[in-house]
Amino acid sequence: MNDKAILKPKTARVRLPFNVHKALRTFAAVVVLLCVLIPLSMMVTVSLNPSEENILINMGTIHAFIPQVVSLQNYKEVLQDPYQPFLRYLFNTLLVVFCTVGTGIFINSAAAFALAWGNGGYRKIYLMIIIAVFVIPGEALTIPLLLVVSKLGWIDSYQVQIVPFIASTFSIFLFYQFFSKLPQEIIEAARMDGARLFQIYFRIAFPLSTPVIATVSILGFLDAWNSYLWPLMVTRGTEFRPLGVAMAAFFGTQQAYWGNIMAFAVLMTLPIIIVFLVFQKYFVASVVGSGVKG
Amino acid sequence: MQNQPKLASQTGTKTRRSSHTTQEWLDELLLIAPASILLFTFLILPFFMAGYLSFTDERLVPRPIPTEFVGLQNYIAVMKDPEFWQAFRNTAWFALLVVPFQCAISLACALLLNSELPFRSLFRSVSLLPLVTPMTVIAVIWAALYRIPDGFMNNILHLFGMEGYIDWLGDSKFAMPAIVLLSAWATFPFQMLIFLAGLQDIPMERYEAAKIDGAGPWQMFRYVTLPGLRNTNIFILIITTLQAFKLFTQVDILTHGGPLGSTNTLVRYMVQEGYTAQQVGYASAVAVVFVILVGAFAILQRVLLKNE
Numbered sequence: 001m002n003d004k005a006i007l008k009p010k011t012a013r014v015r016l017p018f019n020v021h022k023a024l025r026t027f028a029a030v031v032v033l034l035c036v037l038i039p040l041s042m043m044v045t046v047s048l049n050p051s052e053e054n055i056l057i058n059m060g061t062i063h064a065f066i067p068q069v070v071s072l073q074n075y076k077e078v079l080q081d082p083y084q085p086f087l088r089y090l091f092n093t094l095l096v097v098f099c100t101v102g103t104g105i106f107i108n109s110a111a112a113f114a115l116a117w118g119n120g121g122y123r124k125i126y127l128m129i130i131i132a133v134f135v136i137p138g139e140a141l142t143i144p145l146l147l148v149v150s151k152l153g154w155i156d157s158y159q160v161q162i163v164p165f166i167a168s169t170f171s172i173f174l175f176y177q178f179f180s181k182l183p184q185e186i187i188e189a190a191r192m193d194g195a196r197l198f199q200i201y202f203r204i205a206f207p208l209s210t211p212v213i214a215t216v217s218i219l220g221f222l223d224a225w226n227s228y229l230w231p232l233m234v235t236r237g238t239e240f241r242p243l244g245v246a247m248a249a250f251f252g253t254q255q256a257y258w259g260n261i262m263a264f265a266v267l268m269t270l271p272i273i274i275v276f277l278v279f280q281k282y283f284v285a286s287v288v289g290s291g292v293k294g
Numbered sequence: 295m296q297n298q299p300k301l302a303s304q305t306g307t308k309t310r311r312s313s314h315t316t317q318e319w320l321d322e323l324l325l326i327a328p329a330s331i332l333l334f335t336f337l338i339l340p341f342f343m344a345g346y347l348s349f350t351d352e353r354l355v356p357r358p359i360p361t362e363f364v365g366l367q368n369y370i371a372v373m374k375d376p377e378f379w380q381a382f383r384n385t386a387w388f389a390l391l392v393v394p395f396q397c398a399i400s401l402a403c404a405l406l407l408n409s410e411l412p413f414r415s416l417f418r419s420v421s422l423l424p425l426v427t428p429m430t431v432i433a434v435i436w437a438a439l440y441r442i443p444d445g446f447m448n449n450i451l452h453l454f455g456m457e458g459y460i461d462w463l464g465d466s467k468f469a470m471p472a473i474v475l476l477s478a479w480a481t482f483p484f485q486m487l488i489f490l491a492g493l494q495d496i497p498m499e500r501y502e503a504a505k506i507d508g509a510g511p512w513q514m515f516r517y518v519t520l521p522g523l524r525n526t527n528i529f530i531l532i533i534t535t536l537q538a539f540k541l542f543t544q545v546d547i548l549t550h551g552g553p554l555g556s557t558n559t560l561v562r563y564m565v566q567e568g569y570t571a572q573q574v575g576y577a578s579a580v581a582v583v584f585v586i587l588v589g590a591f592a593i594l595q596r597v598l599l600k601n602e
Contacts, residue, residue, distance in 0.1 A: 021511060022410060029406050029417050036421055039435045039479070042446070046438070059441055060449035111329035118322040126326075133333075135592040136341060139540050139561045140584045143568035143577045144340035144347060147354065167332035197321035225428045228543045229561070233569050247430040248547045251437070258438060265431045276426040280419065287425070287484060288491045 041065045043269075047074055047262035055258050074263035081260075085238060086267060089246040092158070096242060097224035099162045101217050107166055108216070109209060112175030113201040117187055127176070130169045139229060146233055156236045161227075171216045174289070178212045179205055215286035218279060225272050243268050348579035354572035361575075368579035378580065380555050381563035388470060388477075388559065389538035396478040396534060400485035405519075407486070408493045425483040433547040436476040437463070463549050466556035473544055473557055480544075481537065485530050492526030493519070525599065532595040539588060560584055 042064050049055050050073035058064050079086055115123050145164060154160040182205060190200045228244040235241045241249075250256055250264055276283055348368055352361045372378050403421060411417055424432065439446045440462035448459040462472040500518045509517065520527075542561040545551060551558035551566075558566075564584065568577025 025406055025409055026412060028402070029411055029413075032403055032406070033417060033420055035479070036423060038446070039432075039439060040423060040427070042438065043431070043435050059438065060444040060446050064446060107328045107332065110325040114322050114325035118326070119318065120322060133337060135589050136337075136585060137536070137540055137588050139542065140564075140581045140588070141337070141340040141344060143564065143574055143581055144343035145336060146569065147343065147347075147352070147574055148336070148340060150354070163332070164336035167329040167336070169333065169337070172329060197318050198324060201325060222426065226430075226543075228430055228546075229565065232546075233565070244428060244430045247428070247434065251430075251434045251547065261434060262438075265434055269427050269431050272426050272428065273423070276422070277419070280422075283422075283426075284487060287487050 038065055043262050043265050046258055047266045048072075049259055050074060052257045052259055059258075074257075074259040075267065078260050078263045078267065083238075084246065084250055084264070086246075086264065088238065089241060089243045090267075090271075092240055093224055093242040093244075095158060096161045097221055099158070100165050100224065101220035103162075104166045104168060104171060104220065105213055105216060106206075108168055108171040109175045109179075109206055109212070110201060111167075112172045113179050113205050114197075115172070115176050116179035116182075117200070117205075118197065130173055130176075133169045134173075142230060142233065149234060155234055156240055158240055160234045161231055161240070161242065165223075168216075171212075171219075174212050174215060175209060178209050182208070211282075211285075214279070214282045215289055218275075218283055218286045221272070221275060225268075344578045344581045344585070346578075347575050348582050350575045352575040352578075354569070354574050364575070368576050369583075371576065372579050372583065377555065377558070378563060381558045381560050384470065384556065384558055385539060385541060385560045388474060388541055389535050391471065391474045392477055392538050393531065393534045395474065396482050397485060397530060399478060400482045400530070401489050403482065403486045404489035404493055405515075407490055421486065422483045424480050427480070429480060429543045430547060432476060432480045433544045436472075436479075436544075437548055440472055464553055466553045469549050469553060469557045473541075473548065477538075477541070477544060485534060488530055488533075489523070489526060492523050496522035528595070528598050532591060532598075536588060536591060539584075539591075560587075 045063075045065055045067045046055050046059075048067050048070050049058075050069065050071040054069075078084065114120075115127060149155065149160050149164065154163075186204065187200060190204060195203070224242070226244065227242065228248065231242050231245045232248075235245060238246070247264060247268055251261055349363060349365060350361050351364050351367075407414065407418055407421075442448065442461050442464070443459040445462075447462060448456075451460065460468055462468050496519065500522065501514060504514050504518050540561055541559045542565070545557045545559055545562060549557045551562050560580070561584070564577050564580040567573050567580060
């Protein structure tokens with residue numbers, strides 16, 4: 001997928017009189033932008049308002065989207081709340097994503113390389129299984145998986161959120177697609193020079209696969225920030241709880257104020273928005289790449 | 295869309311050395327083993343466990359009584375449980391509402407993005423924001439928008455002269471549509487990007503030919519764009535439906551499956567039975583039914599796309 005192409009308009013230049021169409025399109029685009037921005041700007045506006053009373057009065061009016069006051073009071077309260085250790089949650093989430101993605105990159109690409117350039121006759125079957133497994137929704141396996149991890153004694157830990165998700169058929173498949181397109185001459189030449197299979201993987205193929213590494217990392221990052229069902233079941237207290245579950249728990253507490261809830265939401269969303277803005281080009285390519293599997 | 299994967303080392307000429315040393319086999323084992331062990335333990339094993347456990351009365355916490363084989367009892371119980379059918383209907387209803395709604399929005403936005411706009415790149419960046427916002431955060435934001443009696447959604451309706459208010463999340467008539475609205479908002483950019491990629495694969499020549507034939511914008515869309523998107527359409531319909539089947543997070547946070555079970559979904563029902571009620575055997579039967587449903591859909595996708 002050439003991501004540059006996606007970023008450039010390819011329009012059939014149908015010139016119309018007075019450009020009525022362009023005006024209509026612009027209007028439609030503005031409507032879409034408003035629909036997207038209203039909920040997000042409400043989150044930010046409410047989070048900046050220190051007065052809960054004032055928030056409740058303004059919640060359904062225009063003042064809910066345009067900040068009148070800018071105060072970091074709610075943020076201070078959220079970050080200092082002894083019962084909701086936000087920084088701990090952030091650390092937990094980052095640790096989980098870092099370990100899952102970091103080890104996953106090596107383990108999945110290694111398997112993919114063996115499938116693309118190994119010698120075993122098992123490889124065709126293996127690939128078939130990998131592609132067949134795409135179909136199984138992860139959610140369906142949570143209950144037996146819960147039994148597996150509780151037998152391992154992993155409930156309420158970091159590894160229970162990391163280890164089951166390191167190997168991913170989807171990223172093996174993405175790496176495989178990339179490796180199988182490598183020119184045979186490169187691999188053969190390295191073999192002639194006496195390089196072992198592992199060396200070819202580690203010194204040649206792996207360093208070349210940066211686009212796939214970027215894609216897999218971005219999707220892994222998104223997954224970690226969105227994960228909810230699994231950590232909800234396997235974490236008990238605040239110690240290993242990730243952001244998603246913490247957000248829901250905080251929202252569910254009776255005495256929580258909207259201002260603090262929204263400050264928590266902004267703090268949770270900020271890191272991923274920053275990552276998105278920095279890697280937007282890769283992000284678009286990886287979403288499209290992830291969509292075109294099968 | 296290849297169903298016979300070609301192996302890179304088998305392509306090209308057949309001048310491969312056939313003498314593979316032990317060293318090379320060891321290397322290959324070293325490369326493939328870690329992923330294989332993990333996949334087996336956390337994917338293949340749970341998959342077969344679900345099948346096996348669904349015929350037993352296994353519980354989450356070990357009991358003094360050993361686990362017994364109960365045959366089809368779980369499946370019969372699932373089929374008899376009105377709560378399961380309610381969850382099934384709700385999930386289907388959600389899919390039926392969200393799929394056309396979300397696909398229409400995504401396609402419209404993709405067409406906008408693919409045309410000349412004065413602020414295209416801004417439009418693209420902003421419209422992707424919901425996709426990177428975590429679902430838990432989105433649920434919380436929409437809880438505020440749906441507030442009664444004077445939240446944003448109700449006040450909009452007041453502008454149009456509505457009396458009273460709609461209890462969006464507390465009224466069983468409106469709870470599912472409310473979930474549909476926020477779900478569409480949350481994930482439409484994903485389909486939009488895939489539509490966009492599909493639009494850009496349509497050769498320009500077709501548009502130019504249509505223009506020479508004197509086609510207007512609507513005819514262009516009807517006779518060039520839509521046929522050109524045929525594969526993309528099928529793919530997006532399937533993937534959006536599969537996404538809809540997995541509905542859980544939004545519902546769990548906003549309505550807890552209520553009111554009166556009107557937003558309980560298959561995944562939530564399964565978690566309820568397997569985790570909250572600890573009936574692993576029973577929940578495994580639900581999981582098997584769920585996998586069969588999703589699998590049937592995926593096979594449908596294969597069949598539809600193979601006809602190309």
